[in-house]
Amino acid sequence: MKMLVIFEKSERLRHIGHLDLMRAMQRALRRSGLPIAFSQGFNPHVLLNFAAPLSVGMPGKREIMEVPLSKGVCEGDFKKMLSAALPKDLPCIAVRSVDDRHPAPMASLTAATYSVQFESLPENFSETLHRFMAQTEIPAIRKTKTGMKPCDIRPMIHETLLEGNTLYMTLSLCEKATCKPDLFLQSLFEFAGQERPAALITRLQLLGGEAPGFMPLEML
Amino acid sequence: MNFCKGVNRLNKQELMQLEKLLEQVQKPARYIGGEMNAVEKDWDKAEATFAFCFPDTYDIAMSHLGMKILYHLINEREDALCERICMPAADMADLMREKNVPLFSLESRHALNHFDIVGFTLQYEMSFTNILEMLDLGRIPVYAKDRQDIFPIIVAGGPCAFNPEPLAPFIDAFMIGDGEEVMHELIDVIRDGKKQGLSKMDILRTLAKVEGVYVPVLYDAAYNEDGTLSSFTPNDTAAPAVVKKRVVKDLSAASYPTSIPVPYTEIVHDRMVLEIMRGCTRGCRFCQAGMLYRPVRERSMDRLLELADALQKSTGYEEMSLSSLSSGDFTCLPQLISELMNRYKEKRVSVSLPSMRIDNIVKQSLEETQKVKKSGLTLAPEAGTQRLRDVINKGVTEEDLIRAVTDAFESGWSSVKLYFMMGLPTETDEDLQGIGDLARKVVRAYYAMPKEKWAKGVMVTCSASVFVPKPFTPFQWAAQDTIETVHEKQAALRQYLKQKCVNFKWHESHLSMLEACIARGDRRIGDVIYTAWKLGCRLDGWNEHFKYEKWLEAFEKCHLDPAFYAYRERPYEELLPWQFIDAGVSQEYLKKENEKAKAAAITPDCRHGCNGCGLQKWHVCDFVENPPLKGKPHRAEVFD
Numbered sequence: 001m002k003m004l005v006i007f008e009k010s011e012r013l014r015h016i017g018h019l020d021l022m023r024a025m026q027r028a029l030r031r032s033g034l035p036i037a038f039s040q041g042f043n044p045h046v047l048l049n050f051a052a053p054l055s056v057g058m059p060g061k062r063e064i065m066e067v068p069l070s071k072g073v074c075e076g077d078f079k080k081m082l083s084a085a086l087p088k089d090l091p092c093i094a095v096r097s098v099d100d101r102h103p104a105p106m107a108s109l110t111a112a113t114y115s116v117q118f119e120s121l122p123e124n125f126s127e128t129l130h131r132f133m134a135q136t137e138i139p140a141i142r143k144t145k146t147g148m149k150p151c152d153i154r155p156m157i158h159e160t161l162l163e164g165n166t167l168y169m170t171l172s173l174c175e176k177a178t179c180k181p182d183l184f185l186q187s188l189f190e191f192a193g194q195e196r197p198a199a200l201i202t203r204l205q206l207l208g209g210e211a212p213g214f215m216p217l218e219m220l
Numbered sequence: 221m222n223f224c225k226g227v228n229r230l231n232k233q234e235l236m237q238l239e240k241l242l243e244q245v246q247k248p249a250r251y252i253g254g255e256m257n258a259v260e261k262d263w264d265k266a267e268a269t270f271a272f273c274f275p276d277t278y279d280i281a282m283s284h285l286g287m288k289i290l291y292h293l294i295n296e297r298e299d300a301l302c303e304r305i306c307m308p309a310a311d312m313a314d315l316m317r318e319k320n321v322p323l324f325s326l327e328s329r330h331a332l333n334h335f336d337i338v339g340f341t342l343q344y345e346m347s348f349t350n351i352l353e354m355l356d357l358g359r360i361p362v363y364a365k366d367r368q369d370i371f372p373i374i375v376a377g378g379p380c381a382f383n384p385e386p387l388a389p390f391i392d393a394f395m396i397g398d399g400e401e402v403m404h405e406l407i408d409v410i411r412d413g414k415k416q417g418l419s420k421m422d423i424l425r426t427l428a429k430v431e432g433v434y435v436p437v438l439y440d441a442a443y444n445e446d447g448t449l450s451s452f453t454p455n456d457t458a459a460p461a462v463v464k465k466r467v468v469k470d471l472s473a474a475s476y477p478t479s480i481p482v483p484y485t486e487i488v489h490d491r492m493v494l495e496i497m498r499g500c501t502r503g504c505r506f507c508q509a510g511m512l513y514r515p516v517r518e519r520s521m522d523r524l525l526e527l528a529d530a531l532q533k534s535t536g537y538e539e540m541s542l543s544s545l546s547s548g549d550f551t552c553l554p555q556l557i558s559e560l561m562n563r564y565k566e567k568r569v570s571v572s573l574p575s576m577r578i579d580n581i582v583k584q585s586l587e588e589t590q591k592v593k594k595s596g597l598t599l600a601p602e603a604g605t606q607r608l609r610d611v612i613n614k615g616v617t618e619e620d621l622i623r624a625v626t627d628a629f630e631s632g633w634s635s636v637k638l639y640f641m642m643g644l645p646t647e648t649d650e651d652l653q654g655i656g657d658l659a660r661k662v663v664r665a666y667y668a669m670p671k672e673k674w675a676k677g678v679m680v681t682c683s684a685s686v687f688v689p690k691p692f693t694p695f696q697w698a699a700q701d702t703i704e705t706v707h708e709k710q711a712a713l714r715q716y717l718k719q720k721c722v723n724f725k726w727h728e729s730h731l732s733m734l735e736a737c738i739a740r741g742d743r744r745i746g747d748v749i750y751t752a753w754k755l756g757c758r759l760d761g762w763n764e765h766f767k768y769e770k771w772l773e774a775f776e777k778c779h780l781d782p783a784f785y786a787y788r789e790r791p792y793e794e795l796l797p798w799q800f801i802d803a804g805v806s807q808e809y810l811k812k813e814n815e816k817a818k819a820a821a822i823t824p825d826c827r828h829g830c831n832g833c834g835l836q837k838w839h840v841c842d843f844v845e846n847p848p849l850k851g852k853p854h855r856a857e858v859f860d
Contacts, residue, residue, distance in 0.1 A: 013484065015248035020484045027482055028256070030536035030567065044568045045538075057243060085536070087256040198240075 003067045003078050004096045004105065006218050009060040010089040011200075018053035024090065025065060031085035034078060035071035051105035051206050051217060052112070052173060055180075060203040062093060064105050064218055073097075096218055108208040108220050110174050111158060114181045116167040118199045126162050128192045133160055140187050142179075153179045153187060158211045170207070170214065229329045230322065237319045238329075245312045249485035250278035253304075253326030257479040257534060259291070260327045261301040268300040268411040271325060271335040271372070274307065275342075275350035276761065278326075281306040282481070283489035285543060286341055286378060290399055292477035300407055303327040303335075304481075307350045308357070310759060316357055323357035332358025337410055338372045340391070342380035345738035346731060346760040348387060351376075352753040355390070362390055362750065364437060369420050373410055377402075379512055381434075382465070383691040383798040386738050388436035389746035392420075393427045396801055397465030398498075400474045402432045425458040432466035434801070435459060441743050441797070447784055449742060449795045464802045467840050471498055471517040476527055479534035491539035491572070492531040494524060496556065500545035501826045501843065503833075505613045505817050506602070506641065508690035509545055511805045514833065515841035521552050521559075528560060532569060540564070541572045549827070574598070597628050600639035603647075604654025610820040611646050613813070621658065626665045635679040636662065642709050642726075643687040643701035645817060652709060655682060656716030663721045682717055683725040684710070686732035690739050691798045692805060694813035699789040700736045703729050730768040731760070737775075737785035742797040745785070747778045806834030 009021065016024070026046040029036045038044040051064040073081075079095045086092055122128075132138075138154040156172035156179035171179040181201050189196040207214040230238065242248040263269065272291055274281030281287060287304070294302035303325035308316060316323065322331035332338060332354070340351050352362045355374070361367050364374070376387060377395035384394040395402045406427060413423035428435040438459035444450045454461055468474045476495070483490065499516035500509070519527075528540060540560065544550060560571050601621050603609045609616060625636055640655050659682050666678035686706055689698045701709070706729040717724040738745055751774035759765035775782050790796070792811055799807065809832065816823060823831055826843050835841045 012252055012254045015242055015252055016484045017249070020249060020486070023486075024256075024482075024484050027536035027538075030538070031256075031533060032536075033533075038568055087254060087258075089254045 001069050001072050002098050002100060002102060003069060003073070003075075004098060004218050005065050005067055005082065005092060006062050006094045006096075007065070007086070007090060007092050009054060009063055010091075011059045011202075012089045014057050014059040017056050018050070021054070022048070022050065024087070028082065028085045028087075028090070029067065032081045033085075034067075034073060034081050035069050037068045037070045049104055049106060051109050054203060055182075058201055058203055062205050062216070062218075063203070064206055066105050068100075094218070105206075105217055109206055109217055110172065110209060111170055111207040111211070111214055112173040112203055113168065113170045113205040113207065115202045115204055116169070116181065116185065116199045117202070118165045118167070118197045120197055121165050122192070122194050122197075125192075128194075129160060129162055129167070129188070132188050132191050133157070135191075138187055138191075140183055142183065153183065157184060158214070168204075170211075173206070229334075230324055230331060234321050234331075235329065237321050238324070241312065241315045241319060241321060244315060246309060247279075247485060250306070251308070251312065251326070252484075253329075255481040255483055256536075258304075258327055258481040259295040259302070261295065263301070263328065263330070266299065266301040268337065268407050268414070269330075269335045270294050270300060270302040270337045270339060270407065271305050271330075271332055272302050273305045273332075273338055273340045273351075273354055275340055275347040275354060276307050276344075276759075277309050278306040278483075279485070279487040282483050282487045284341070284343065285493050285495060286343075286399065288477050288480045288493070289475070289495075290339075290341075290403055292480070293400060293403060293475040294407065296475065297404075297407070299411065303330065305332060305354070305358075307347075307354055307759070310765060313353065313357060313758070322359050323354055333360050333371060335372050336414060337407065338374045340374070340376040340378075342376050342378040342387070344761060345380055345386075345735045346766075348738060348749050349753040349758045349760055351387070351390065352750060353758045362753075364390055364392055367392075367420075373420070373423065375406065379509060380739075382508075382512055382801060382803055383739065383741070384434055384436065384801075385441075385743045385797040386741040386745040386749060388743050389750070391436065392424060394434040394436070395466070396432050396434060396463055397803075398468040399466075400468045402430065402466045405430045406433065425456065428456070428459045431464055434463045436743075439800070443742075443744075447780075449797055452795065452797070452800055462800055462802050465512075465804060467515070467804070467838065468498075468517070469840055471495075472520040472523040476519075476523075478527065478530035480531070482535050482537070489541070490537075491541050492528075492535050492537040493541050493543045494528055494531070495519065495543045496524060496547060496550050496553075497544035501549065502546060502615060503613050503813070503823050503826065503831070504602070504615075505611070505694040505813055506644065506687060506690075507545075508693050511692045511810075511833075512803055513545065514804055515835050516549075516827075516843070518550060521556060524556060525559060525563075528563070532564065532567065538568060539570050539572060541574060543574065547573050597633050597635070598637040598639065599624060601658060602639065602641050603644060604640065604651045604656070604658055607820050608644060608647060608651045608654070610822050611817050612641075612644055613817070613822050615822060615825070618658065618661070622661060622665050625662050626668070629666050629669055629678070630673065632675070634666070634675045634677065635681070637681045637683060638662065640682060640684045641687045642684045642713065643706055645687075645695060645698045646820075647701075647709075649712060652713050653716055655684070655713060656719070659717055659722045660719055663719070666721075678721050679723060680721055681723040681725060683727075684713060685727045686729050688732050688736045688739060691796070692803045692810070694810045694817055696740065696796065696810065697790040697792065697794075697814060700733065700786045702783075702787055703733055706732070728763065728766070731766060733782060733786050734760070734768075734771055737782050740797070741785055744778065744780055748774045748780060751777050804833075804835045804838060804840075809833045 029046050037047045047068045049066045054060045075095050075097050083092045137152050140153045141148050142151045156177050158170040161168040206217040208217045208220040209215045291302050294300050305325050355362045373392050375393045376391045377399050381394045409426050424435045427433050438456040440455045442451045497518045499513040501516050602614050659680050662680050689695045710726050752771050755770040757767050757770050
């Protein structure tokens with residue numbers, strides 16, 4: 001049996017790296033007294049899988065990890081016990097138990113929604129964004145495992161919405177096609193010919209399924 | 221007295237600046253706090269607020285047990301709160317100064333100068349410039365004389381407080397000895413003084429009456445023409461002529477943390493620590509801790525198991541380290557280890573044992589502790605020949621070492637670290653050659669095993685630090701080797717250790733020389749520290765930041781000679797700057813031990829009978845009443 005855990009990495013902890021976050025979660029699970037599973041070998045560690053690592057500097061509102069269990073636990077008990085063991089800046093929002101054959105969250109992940117809170121925005125930014133999104137092709141250089149590769153990021157940008165100084169967007173996030181928010185913003189402000197203002201980027205939600213029918217990943 | 225009231229955390233602008241700084245610096249996770257078990261208390265309800273300052277970076281600070289003990293102890297009080305403040309790394313310190321962000325606490329981000337009490341722990345002489353840097357970043361004037369009636373009261377404690385004089389110009393009050401009890405009394409006095417609106421001087425005068433507290437402004441030092449101390453006397457009736465160190469009598473009853481902050485980012489020692497014992501009876505003559513932390517006090521098994529359970533539950537750590545100066549001397553060590561291993565096998569918690577002496581590494585302990593996880597093995601013969609080991613009263617033999625490494629190799633270890641010191645009193649080239657010989661014999665011990673037990677091959681790392689004479693040791697009068705001599709010896713040692721499977725690491729001799737100057741320094745050294753800091757010295761313990769030339773310049777500007785402090789053998793008649801402190805161990809005993817060292821005569825472990833070190837006068841030592849085991853020489857126990 002496995003438990004899907006939806007948790008928040010709060011703003012205070014945004015500078016924590018992925019490995020540090022993983023260690024923090026492993027220790028929380030050890031504190032919780034839950035029937036967790038360990039890896040084999042000389043340095044056994046708590047088994048868990050994250051849906052997608054968060055970049056250093058980025059908070060996450062609904063992050064997902066999968067925790068294999070050695071014994072069955074009901075969702076209510078699990079949430080209660082884990083919550084008691086988590087620091088306040090890393091709260092557990094919800095849990096869902098799934099059976100062992102349930103695909104790993106990382107395998108079902110296709111996209112994510114982000115918010116970008118700008119300190120300030122240039123005038124007519126809304127119109128710039130509109131023109132940017134009206135393009136049929138957006139050439140960019142994407143960093144991949146095999147090096148820097150030119151590609152078209154337009155198909156990886158699914159939705160944008162501007163509310164005041166905050167930009168919301170849904171971007172592809174899977175092994176084959178990932179458009180990081182940073183790359184999106186870089187292309188956008190290059191297109192606008194403007195300097196990119198300081199901003200806090202937050203990952204709001206991890207998604208599965210296909211556009212336009214994206215679903216929250218934890219519901220798949 | 222002008223205590224800041226109702227001041228809140230960093231203001232909005234400072235906080236926004238801080239967020240920006242965190243995006244620019246290396247390892248920003250060192251500055252965020254919010255760890256599991258970090259204590260965030262209500263400032264409005266605290267009658268005394270204490271900033272626990274560690275004068276080094278977060279990753280070192282968070283590895284320190286003393287901070288965890290006192291942090292927990294203060295936060296247990298309903299009327300007080302304690303928050304942590306660490307030395308920022310150089311990049312962060314520079315940016316904070318540039319962008320006007322004051323040094324702040326990890327918990328609530330209050331600026332340093334908002335606290336009632338600022339307490340530094342003094343673990344290492346070469347962190348002293350960091351204290352000035354932290355005060356300055358915290359917007360507090362560094363010299364005590366410039367803080368006549370202003371907030372906070374700056375206090376300090378820890379092993380280096382046993383010679384407080386180099387920091388006397390900056391610190392308002394020192395706590396000498398174990399902190400557990402005196403900390404409460406100090407907080408009470410300051411809390412009450414604050415309530416009653418007393419002047420800072422009145423608070424300090426009250427503090428001076430607390431046993432174990434030294435208030436430097438209440439004492440005057442005078443010097444002879446040759447630079448030595450001529451007199452050191454109180455200038456106020458509140459100040460005692462002799463400051464007695466504090467001793468916690470019953471360690472089992474003493475406060476100990478049941479939960480400790482668990483850092484997010486990796487630190488030097490990222491594990492829970494169980495202090496099983498305080499003090500050491502071995503009497504190694506170079507070892508300051510061995511003299512300062514006397515008498516030996518063990519925590520009871522019941523208390524240790526209770527603490528271990530609580531710590532394991534509250535931290536989720538995967539490693540537990542048993543801490544003391546000489547863990548093998550703990551009476552119930554085998555029972556404790558097997559009980560801990562039993563309890564935590566299921567939970568995959570490993571138990572590690574640093575500070576084991578070569579002569580009591582029990583094979584069983586080695587095997588037990590590596591059932592879950594294999595950790596590195598470090599042994600400290602300290603010197604290369606039996607003669608020199610007798611001089612320093614190390615009390616281990618070559619046979620001990622070879623037996624210990626053979627046991628370790630047979631249990632599956634294939635790399636060992638050997639710690640040595642160079643520049644010990646009476647050292648000759650023969651002693652350095654002895655280090656080379658020992659390394660060779662250790663390698664040979666590995667290949668003496670049957671072939672099928674050889675793993676990838678053996679690696680012996682020999683590390684040689686430069687001996688620094690310390691106060692309250694029998695070598696407190698000794699001269700340190702000059703830098704030139706050290707360099708010659710290092711070159712020789714490099715030759716002797718040019719061997720297969722042997723690796724040699726040596727220490728920065730310039731740093732050790734300055735460490736010696738400060739360790740046995742007087743009040744005037746304070747100005748050198750200040751001048752060095754003004755010249756840009758900070759984080760001196762970090763190779764990349766250490767600026768030797770600037771330190772020499774500072775000495776010159778203050779018209780002081782490092783050789784006077786480091787290279788001079790002091791006569792017994794000389795008044796030592798730390799002599800007004802009663803550390804329990806008497807000066808007579810130290811003299812006697814120094815004379816025995818010159819004759820390479822050993823002094824047995826006082827568990828087998830009191831050697832009369834001086835502690836007996838306080839009736840705090842369990843071993844005094846024990847009948848001495850007559851006719852049992854020190855080394856014999858090793859062969860038992």
